[in-house]
Amino acid sequence: MKLTRAQKEELVSEIIDGLKNAKTVVLVNYQGLKVKEIWDLKKKLREQGIGFQIIKNTLFKIALKKENIEVSDSLLDQPVALVWGLQDEVIPAKITVEFGKTAENLKVIGGIVNGSYVDEKQILLLAALPGREELYAKLVGTLNAPIYRLVNVLQGNLRSLVYILKQYQESKV
Numbered sequence: 001m002k003l004t005r006a007q008k009e010e011l012v013s014e015i016i017d018g019l020k021n022a023k024t025v026v027l028v029n030y031q032g033l034k035v036k037e038i039w040d041l042k043k044k045l046r047e048q049g050i051g052f053q054i055i056k057n058t059l060f061k062i063a064l065k066k067e068n069i070e071v072s073d074s075l076l077d078q079p080v081a082l083v084w085g086l087q088d089e090v091i092p093a094k095i096t097v098e099f100g101k102t103a104e105n106l107k108v109i110g111g112i113v114n115g116s117y118v119d120e121k122q123i124l125l126l127a128a129l130p131g132r133e134e135l136y137a138k139l140v141g142t143l144n145a146p147i148y149r150l151v152n153v154l155q156g157n158l159r160s161l162v163y164i165l166k167q168y169q170e171s172k173v
Contacts, residue, residue, distance in 0.1 A: 008059060015055065015063035015082075024085040024092045025112040026123055027071075030054065031079045032105030041099050041106070050092050051084035071117050075109050089113060090129050097127035 003011070019025065030038065042052045057076045064071055085092030093111065100106040111123045118126075130138070 011055070012059050012063050012066070015060060016066055018051075018053075018082070018084055019063060019067050019069065019112065019115070022084045022086055022112070023114060024083075024089045024126070026083040026085070026092050026096045026108060027075065027110045027112075028081050028083060028096060028100075029078050029107040029109050030081045030105070033103060037103045037106070041096075041103070044095055044099060045083060045092070048091055048095060049087060050095065051086075052081060053084065054079075054081045067115070069112060069115065069117055071110070071112075078109070080109070088132050090126055090131050093123050093127040094129075094131065097124060 033041075038052075045052050057080055060080065060082075061071075061073075061076055083092045083096050093108075096106070096108060100108060108120050108123050110120055111118050111126075113122070113126065
């Protein structure tokens, strides 16, 4: 079905809004993927609150130009899908790269992180980082360790005192 000019302009404005609000946009070549594989990827992404959108390259080029984001035209000469991550920089890249290991036809071709274009290598490096929740857990563990050790040392002194008093009591009896 052909899109009218108004529909195309609306799609471009939606893409521009997405580029402004997204912390990460992963660009993938989906050519050769089966419909079931695309649905599986969409399901995994949706579970994490991440969007997936297949868009015409001409409309995407217009949106990129309006946002002053430089992307090589050679990257946009292939079918491109966008993986939108609004809350976390790492999770969209991580899920996409992991899914690409099982679906050989899905190829990461680059991305936009915080409004700047990055190449495939940087997206792969981003995918190797731990997620936000994992980093929070490590931070809490790091902050908790000294307190735990202090409590353990203080309890050790109390245990020793109780043990000495008990031995003293048993020796008097």
